[in-house]
Amino acid sequence: DQQVKQNSPSLSVQEGRISILNCDYTNSMFDYFLWYKKYPAEGPTFLISISSIKDKNEDGRFTVFLNKSAKHLSLHIVPSQPGDSAVYFCAASVSGSARQLTFGSGTQLTVLP
Amino acid sequence: DGGITQSPKYLFRKEGQNVTLSCEQNLNHDAMYWYRQDPGQGLRLIYYSQIVNDFQKGDIAEGYSVSREKKESFPLTVTSAQKNPTAFYLCASSRALGRALNYGYTFGSGTRLTVV
Numbered sequence: 001d002q003q004v005k006q007n008s009p010s011l012s013v014q015e016g017r018i019s020i021l022n023c024d025y026t027n028s029m030f031d032y033f034l035w036y037k038k039y040p041a042e043g044p045t046f047l048i049s050i051s052s053i054k055d056k057n058e059d060g061r062f063t064v065f066l067n068k069s070a071k072h073l074s075l076h077i078v079p080s081q082p083g084d085s086a087v088y089f090c091a092a093s094v095s096g097s098a099r100q101l102t103f104g105s106g107t108q109l110t111v112l113p
Numbered sequence: 114d115g116g117i118t119q120s121p122k123y124l125f126r127k128e129g130q131n132v133t134l135s136c137e138q139n140l141n142h143d144a145m146y147w148y149r150q151d152p153g154q155g156l157r158l159i160y161y162s163q164i165v166n167d168f169q170k171g172d173i174a175e176g177y178s179v180s181r182e183k184k185e186s187f188p189l190t191v192t193s194a195q196k197n198p199t200a201f202y203l204c205a206s207s208r209a210l211g212r213a214l215n216y217g218y219t220f221g222s223g224t225r226l227t228v229v
Contacts (some may be wrong), residue, residue: 004155006155009153034217036217036218036220041122041222041223041225042222042223043117043119043203043205043220043221043222043223044156044203044218044220045220046217046218046219049217089155089156100144100146100161100207100218101218102158103148103155103156103157104155105153105154105155106155
């Protein structure tokens with residue numbers, strides 16, 4: 001049973017427009033959420049995170065929104081650039097858990113020039 | 114520069130052989146992890162270790178073994194008991210429990226294992 005779900009395997013957007021990547025979770029104990037970006041044949045790199053005490057966190061072109069009641073978070077990229085084309089993983093954690101992060105299956109974002 | 118190094122980048126294994134994937138970090142991180150990536154399944158946790166000489170099974174530990182004799186090193190052995198070992202393997206490290214989340218994980222660049 002997947003506790004972190006990314007239901008869209010792929011997303012295509014035009015350069016300059018907004019990219020919205022979605023993530024749902026089922027474990028109500030999760031209280032910290034992260035997004036990672038991954039290029040082919042490379043390891044994922046940390047992008048942005050959010051604690052459950054917040055509903056929004058912004059870092060430059062990247063904003064993460066958290067809706068705890070819906071157990072849903074989203075990553076907004078504005079404006080999208082061709083270099084943003086990558087696989088984006090959502091991850092969640094329970095504070096104090098030794099195993100740390102549970103990852104979603106990823107969404108392939110393609111930004112078209 | 115500090116980082117995490119996985120080797121080799123590509124590895125071919127014959128049926129019935131054991132192979133060991135290397136993971137070394139010089140970030141002074143306490144915790145280390147092994148993940149497996151298959152198409153459409155994201156990253157699945159194989160083993161993790163919070164301190165030297167201690168490690169725990171993840172979700173898909175069967176057919177794998179690890180050791181943590183040094184803080185810097187966390188090698189993964191894929192044994193012949195692993196029925197479907199062809200995958201992309203990622204090693205990661207993080208700061209100690211309770212501090213990791215502020216910084217996320219640092220991942221290596223991965224090893225692609227293929228059974229021939």
